[in-house]
Amino acid sequence: MKIIGLIITVVTGALLFYAAGDFPAWSDPASPASTYLSPHFIEKTMEETSVPNIVTAVLADYRSFDTMFETAVIFSAGVVCFFLLRISRREDEEPETRYYRHVLTGVTIQLKEGHKMPPSADFERIDSMWTPPDLIIKTGCRLLIPFVQLFGLYVIAHGHHSPGGGFQGGVILGASVILLAISHDLRTAVRRMSEKLIGILCAAGVLIYACTGALCLLLKLNFLDYSALAGILHVDPITARSHGILMVEIGVGIAVLATMIWIYNNISSAGRYRQGL
Amino acid sequence: MDIMNIIVCVLLFSGLFFLTGGAVGILRFPDFYSRLHPAGKLDTLGSFLAMTAFALFNLHHFSLGALLTSLKILLIVVFIFLASPTATHGIVDAGVRAGLAPWTKGEKRR
Numbered sequence: 001m002k003i004i005g006l007i008i009t010v011v012t013g014a015l016l017f018y019a020a021g022d023f024p025a026w027s028d029p030a031s032p033a034s035t036y037l038s039p040h041f042i043e044k045t046m047e048e049t050s051v052p053n054i055v056t057a058v059l060a061d062y063r064s065f066d067t068m069f070e071t072a073v074i075f076s077a078g079v080v081c082f083f084l085l086r087i088s089r090r091e092d093e094e095p096e097t098r099y100y101r102h103v104l105t106g107v108t109i110q111l112k113e114g115h116k117m118p119p120s121a122d123f124e125r126i127d128s129m130w131t132p133p134d135l136i137i138k139t140g141c142r143l144l145i146p147f148v149q150l151f152g153l154y155v156i157a158h159g160h161h162s163p164g165g166g167f168q169g170g171v172i173l174g175a176s177v178i179l180l181a182i183s184h185d186l187r188t189a190v191r192r193m194s195e196k197l198i199g200i201l202c203a204a205g206v207l208i209y210a211c212t213g214a215l216c217l218l219l220k221l222n223f224l225d226y227s228a229l230a231g232i233l234h235v236d237p238i239t240a241r242s243h244g245i246l247m248v249e250i251g252v253g254i255a256v257l258a259t260m261i262w263i264y265n266n267i268s269s270a271g272r273y274r275q276g277l
Numbered sequence: 278m279d280i281m282n283i284i285v286c287v288l289l290f291s292g293l294f295f296l297t298g299g300a301v302g303i304l305r306f307p308d309f310y311s312r313l314h315p316a317g318k319l320d321t322l323g324s325f326l327a328m329t330a331f332a333l334f335n336l337h338h339f340s341l342g343a344l345l346t347s348l349k350i351l352l353i354v355v356f357i358f359l360a361s362p363t364a365t366h367g368i369v370d371a372g373v374r375a376g377l378a379p380w381t382k383g384e385k386r387r
Contacts, residue, residue: 134370140363147356 049241051160059165060245064224067248068209071166071255075206078259082199085271101126125187127275133184141183148176156253160242166249170205170256177257178264185275186268195265195273198258205255212247224248285334292326295319308380308387309372317365321357328354 024031041054041062051057059067089096095114100123101107108126109117117123149172156169181189213224221228226244227237235243265273302315332347380387 131374134367137363137367137370140359140366143359144356144363 048238049245050238051242051245053160053162055163056159056165056245056249060248061226061241064213064248067252068206068213068224071206071209071252074259075202075255078202078262081263081266085266087271097128099126099128099130100124101130106132126185127187129275130185131275137183141179145176145179148179149173152176152253152257156249157246159249160245166252167256169249170253171260173253173257174260174264177261181264181268186265186273187275189261190265190273193261195262198262198265201254202258202262205251205253205258208251208254209248212244212251216244281333281337285330288326288330288333292323292328292330294323295326296323299323307384309377310369310379313365313369317362321361324357325354328357 024033028034041058045051045054045057049057049061051061095112097113098111098116100109100111100117102109102122103124104122109123111117117125152169152172152175154169155164155172156166159165159169177189177193180192212226215232216225216228217223219228219231224244226241226247228240229244230237230240233240233243269275296319299315299319302319303312306312306315328350332350335343335347335350337343
């Protein structure tokens with residue numbers, strides 16, 4: 001089996017190298033990309049989409065279909081991580097031992113054979129590998145996290161004018177929740193963003209993107225041709241393209257945010273959602 | 278050469294002095310904990326001085342836009358001030374919890 005895999009890899013690699021010879025030379029001024037595509041993007045982006053940042057316009061408008069499946073790739077990365085790593089409790093396992101810590105005094109109670117404590121404000125549930133989070137780090141991160149999230153939103157919303165967009169902003173937003181998980185513990189972060197919510201958000205991001213495209217289709221233009229949205233948004237078709245870009249960027253941001261947290265939660269706890277590897 | 282340029286130069290060079298000191302310290306100090314000391318302290322102070330110099334230099338042609346840019350540069354300073362010492366503290370904390378003993382005089386550097 002390994003040998004077959006090796007042969008397939010070598011043959012595919014050789015074919016790719018053979019095909020690479022047919023590419024136009026590096027920065028060849030006579031290549032199709034340089035003769036009409038790049039000049040079109042550089043000269044016409046502003047009047048066609050009213051987006052000053054050409055990269056954003058190419059990514060989310062001219063090559064929107066490509067970006068939609070990039071988002072789908074990110075979504076599947078999260079889902080694959082979940083299916084490969086997540087270990088849920090089985091029925092035949094012995095009942096769980098739970099630990100509860102009194103928040104004010106730090107006294108920890110152990111409950112054996114699956115007994116539970118009713119939820120209360122005085123006790124928090126902890127894992128057996130739990131270590132007390134450091135006060136300085138906790139306070140520092142508590143100060144920083146809101147600003148990190150604000151900056152993430154700014155990067156998503158300001159993608160039309162400056163470097164940024166859905167992917168980058170989503171990563172920053174995801175990092176803020178991961179920072180919470182690092183500075184406190186995984187249980188705190190999961191309490192803020194449950195596994196179910198993460199899964200729903202992950203799919204919702206891709207759905208927002210695809211639905212924006214389908215909406216254009218319903219309004220009798222091509223898939224992901226945002227000028228169709230002009231009627232709904234009560235703007236001219238060119239501004240509608242700019243707004244359409246923002247809509248899909250938000251979808252991308254949500255998908256990336258959820259995937260980042262999902263992958264971190266599964267990898268850092270080896271799929272058990274408990275503190276410590 | 279007006280007074281502003283002199284202030285900017287003084288700030289920039291003192292920032293450079295501390296950053297160089299930090300780099301030398303990271304290379305020369307004997308162990309993990311003492312190497313983190315220049316990394317956490319001198320880099321923060323050095324970037325504070327250098328960034329303040331940038332913010333001042335940016336105000337040469339005064340306008341609302343330039344003021345906004347300067348404020349953003351100062352915001353970077355605030356966040357470095359919060360994040361860098363906290364991160365250093367976190368790394369030291371991890372070292373202590375992992376059981377790494379600090380270096381004492383007479384030992385070999387590691």
